[in-house]
Every structure is written in C-alpha cells, then in structure tokens.
Amino acid sequence: MVPMATRSGNPNPNPNPNANGGGPQQVTASGVGVVDKAMAVVAVLEAGPARLAELTDRTGLSRATTHRLATSLETHGLVRRTAEGEFALGFRLLGLARAALNGTALAEAGRPLVAELRDTTGESAQLWLPDGDWRVCLIAVQAGHELRTIVDEGARMPIEVGSGGRALRGDVGGDGWAATVGERAEGVASVSAPVRGPDGVVLAAVGVSGPLDRLGADPGGRYGQAVTDAAARLAAVLSGNPASGE
DSSP states (O other): OOOOEEEESOSOSOOSTTTTTOSOOOOOOOSOHHHHHHHHHHHHHTTOOBOHHHHHHHHOOOHHHHHHHHHHHHHTTSEEEOTTSOEEEOTHHHHHHHHHHTTOHHHHHHHHHHHHHHHHHSSEEEEEEEETTEEEEEEEEOOSSSSEEEEOTTOEEETTSHHHHHHHTTOOOTTSOEEEESSSSTTEEEEEEEEEOTTSOEEEEEEEEEEHHHHOSOHHHHHHHHHHHHHHHHHHHHTTOGGGGO
C-alpha cells in the first residue's frame, strides 16, 4: 500500500458569501478608518487568495487604497504574494496565533492531554475552540501511522460539520461524545467530547480522527470513552481540581 495522509484544512475555499464578487466585504467598524480598511482586506483574504481587482471589488475601496494597504500588510508579513501573483494571508499570522495562545491555561494543560489521547488511541488527536460559525484547531498531535488524518494547528472548519463541531455545540448523546463518519471528509471518521467549564458552558472540544478503514463505522463505540475521559481531565485541570478528572 502506498503511504498516504489525509490532510484536513478549511474544506470550503469560499466561506465568505461575497467571495465571488458579490459586493463589498463587511467588517466591524472600530472608528479607526485605516485599521477598518486593512481588516477588510484581511477579511477578504480569509476566504482565499485574490488578485488586486478582486480585492478592490470585494472591499469596496479604491484600487489605489487597496493596493497600498495590501502591500503595507505584505511588508509586515501579514499578507504575502503567491506564485501566481495573488495576495494571500501571510505566514506571520501563524506565529501571532501561537503567541496569542501561549501561556493560556487551555494551551498548557491541553497539549500533554491531547498527546496522551493520541498515544492511547493510536489516532490523530485535536483540541478545538469555537469561533462563531467556525471551529479552530488549537492543538493537533498526529498519529504515527502512514495512513492518517492530518489537521494543522490553526485550521478553521465550519462548526456545523464533524464530531468536533457537534461537541462544541453540545450536540452529544447520553455517553457524552459525538461521532461522525464521512460527514466532514469522505473516508474519515472521528469522535469528540466537549470540555465544559464549571458552569456547564462548552469551552472546547477534544477528539480523535482517522481513516474509516481503521476506526470503523462505530468510532464512538471504540474511542468514545477515551475522548470523554480526556475532556473530563482537561475540564478538571482548568477548574483547578485535577484530581476530579482521574
């Protein structure tokens, strides 16, 4: 068998309804014009690379202003040029995202528990955070199998699909976990559990994912207990009472 990996990122290249020239991009106004305009450029590029003409159309800004903002953002590494000459989000954003999360209790407590979940199940494990209609992968630890799912840290996916999204929405069964088969990506199965705060609010979701051929048609029956245990332990650590998660 040829070694393979299934990579999971944003499955929708155009999550923005204006992504195909449907009108100016709307962003929250802060009252600081230049910042709002720069964020309009970033918001368009969040849907994928775009040429200057497309950026101009979708931001509603003049061509000169759009070009000036995009090239200024490029200077600071927040925007880059692709090989095709399109503007795209810059790789510096990855470092900024990690810096923003470093030192947080969730990141510090979550990484060893997610790594342990990977070791326990043998499958790729992730910790997800809610972000409106999206979910963002805070921590990803890949399985050692040649055939595995790969989710990059920082990946954004719709919260409406996949077991991680269901867990973040609190859409779980009586056993405390949610499982999906082929819902987010063909041939991929996953099972996740919500991490709740003391007030019961869902803070995050922890889960595992892998090829359907290995997880089977009932991934919850196989790994549901493992992910709920990991979620309970993380919740206990965050609440300052790690012994309750044992």
